[in-house]
Amino acid sequence: MDHIFFFYFAAVIAGTSILVVALRNPVYSALSLLIMFFHVAGLYVTLHAEFLAAVQIVVYAGAILVLYLFVVMLLSIKSEERYHNQLPVAGLLGVVLCTEVILLLIQSQTGAAAPAASNPVAGPGNTEMIGEALYSTYLFPFEVASLILLVAMIGAIILAKKDINEPVQ
Amino acid sequence: MAVPLSYYLILSGFVFLTGVVGVLIRRNIIVILLSVELMLNATNINFVAFSEYFHNVAGQVFVFFALTVAAAEVAVGLAIIIALHRSNSSIYVDDLNLLKR
Numbered sequence: 211m212d213h214i215f216f217f218y219f220a221a222v223i224a225g226t227s228i229l230v231v232a233l234r235n236p237v238y239s240a241l242s243l244l245i246m247f248f249h250v251a252g253l254y255v256t257l258h259a260e261f262l263a264a265v266q267i268v269v270y271a272g273a274i275l276v277l278y279l280f281v282v283m284l285l286s287i288k289s290e291e292r293y294h295n296q297l298p299v300a301g302l303l304g305v306v307l308c309t310e311v312i313l314l315l316i317q318s319q320t321g322a323a324a325p326a327a328s329n330p331v332a333g334p335g336n337t338e339m340i341g342e343a344l345y346s347t348y349l350f351p352f353e354v355a356s357l358i359l360l361v362a363m364i365g366a367i368i369l370a371k372k373d374i375n376e377p378v379q
Numbered sequence: 380m381a382v383p384l385s386y387y388l389i390l391s392g393f394v395f396l397t398g399v400v401g402v403l404i405r406r407n408i409i410v411i412l413l414s415v416e417l418m419l420n421a422t423n424i425n426f427v428a429f430s431e432y433f434h435n436v437a438g439q440v441f442v443f444f445a446l447t448v449a450a451a452e453v454a455v456g457l458a459i460i461i462a463l464h465r466s467n468s469s470i471y472v473d474d475l476n477l478l479k480r
Contacts, residue, residue, distance in 0.1 A: 247420070344440050
């Protein structure tokens with residue numbers, strides 16, 4: 211069973227990582243990287259690193275990939291690529307996903323409450339272990355990481371903003 | 380626990396190699412940064428696999444730090460790309476030969 215999951219995740223990760231490099235349109239590269247991030251998160255779950263799987267999806271797929279897509283669309287590379295001919299497909303997909311969400315909402319209201327986690331108190335979980343290690347052994351690197359993020363934020367703002375004198379002239 | 384550790388190493392080596400090839404052969408800077416993300420993910424897979432097999436949570440903590448560095452790298456890198464595009468109106472590395480001229 212573990213082998214099946216591993217080979218599925220490994221095959222998708224390998225294939226999408228090749229696609230990231232091989233596809234010519236940067237938007238397609240970013241989207242295949244998104245698929246790869248999701249499957250890496252699945253691989254983390256099979257390795258009993260559930261917290262990292264959640265963080266992988268939230269930070270990588272949620273924040274970093276969106277930043278990439280913002281920049282790709284801001285710079286409008288490949289302006290000959292138009293996406294209007296994909297409107298039917300996008301509409302169909304949107305309708306399907308919306309009906310799915312609505313059905314889930316209705317089901318969750320009418321149906322009985324889903325059975326909660328089977329073992330609410332079962333010793334320290336993955337997140338607790340990471341938290342204890344992070345805030346005791348690795349407290350100083352944690353603070354350094356916050357400093358790195360601060361410097362990166364200031365640096366990104368300074369690099370990307372227009373020169374103050376530029377609009378005057 | 381049934382999957383041997385070497386499988387994970389082979390997978391992460393493959394992904395890392397793909398990232399290296401992407402950095403080397405692509406000309407679009409954005410795709411080069413995406414390939415750097417591939418390499419970071421390969422090292423993260425290694426960290427988590429070793430953390431599972433040695434029953435040591437330190438590997439997962441290091442993945443956390445690698446993620447922080449990746450976020451910082453993406454923010455600064457994309458800001459540099461925007462500045463390049465503004466001054467050079469091109470993000471292809473072949474066009475960035477200012478020091479060579």
